[in-house]
Amino acid sequence: MHEPTRTARTGKLPPEGPRTNQRAEPRPGTAAWWLARESEPARQRRRRSLTLDAVLDAAMALLDTRGATALTMRNIAETLGCTQASLYRHVRNREELVTLLVDRALSVASSVPPDEADWVEKAAWSARLFREHLRRHPGVASLLRGTERLGPNSLAGMQYSLELFIGAGLSPRLASAAASSLATFILGSVHLNLGLDRSDPEESRHLRLLYRSRDPAALPLLVQHADTLAEVTSDDEFEVGLNALLTGFRALTQNADIAPG
Incomplete structure (x- = not known):
């Protein structure tokens, strides 16, 4: 059995257990990780x-x-x-790859809308653009769950949203909450309809048959309005929700003196 090595300077045995000055690597996607990545020297790429x-x-x-x-x-x-x-x-590792991939995919969120549009029209334009981007790349939507969105493209999108909502009269706190709630709505609408095609005539026909076949005593409104309900598409759902959110944001700007935050 070998004797434990003593330090050359003190002649004492090194302390047992993990070193107290070692720090765990920050989790990819956190603010600490982005700051560390920006400050580290360029990696050698052969x-x-x-x-x-x-x-x-x-x-x-x-x-x-x-x-x-x-x-x-x-x-x-x-x-x-x-x-x-x-x-x-x-x-x-894969986690870092996903973090960078998601941030690059979010660059569309800060695309410049038409100059002649007002802030509500710009917000609606950006929301539709972001939704269509996620629908073309549904895998990105699945990776956004639980992410912190603190990369350069994500922060550029946040800056753009804050400019819109603060410019409209909201406080920075309310503007941040409004931007986050709009992003959450877009992501939720995409997640809810992944793999579905409500515009497919065959799917509408089957929905109509399903609604009509229910017990009218238990589900009277589904049976009564089967034809109308079967024609509602995910685009209809999105536009109603988007309009409701933006109408609410406009009301907040008109009552900025009594709104919280």
Whole structure:
């Protein structure tokens, strides 16, 4: 049995257990992680042709075609024809990859609307654009659950929303809450309708038959309005909710002196 090594300076045994000065790596996506990533020196990248953008492009293509479960470092490396070690020069793990991928996908949220629109029209334009983007890339919507959205593109989108709502007369606190509630509504509307096509005539026909076949004593309104209810699409639902939210925000701006926050 070997004797434990003593330190050269003091001749004493080193303390047992984990070092107290070691800190855990911040979780990807947190404010601490983004700050640490921005302050660290550029990583060595031996294969110059492989860039972070190329990695994220491959990840997005994989996400669109095969879904979030296929988004692994091995699959991305196979798509790019490189080793997994090459990927780790850009991201440390899948969690970092997802964090960066989601932030880049959110860049559409700060796209510039038409200049002639007022703040309500600009908010509606941006909301529709963001929803359509998520519908084209449904895998992104699934990755947004529980994320903190603190990356550069996410913060640019937040800046844009704050400019709209503070410019309309809301306090910074209310403007932030309004922007978050609008984003939550958009994400919820997309999540709720993933994999559904309410505009499909066959689906409408089946809905009509289903509603009509219910017990009118138990579900009288479904039976009575079967034809109308079967024609309601996810676009109808989204537009009603969007209009209700923006109408409420406009009311807050008109009563800014009595609104909380």
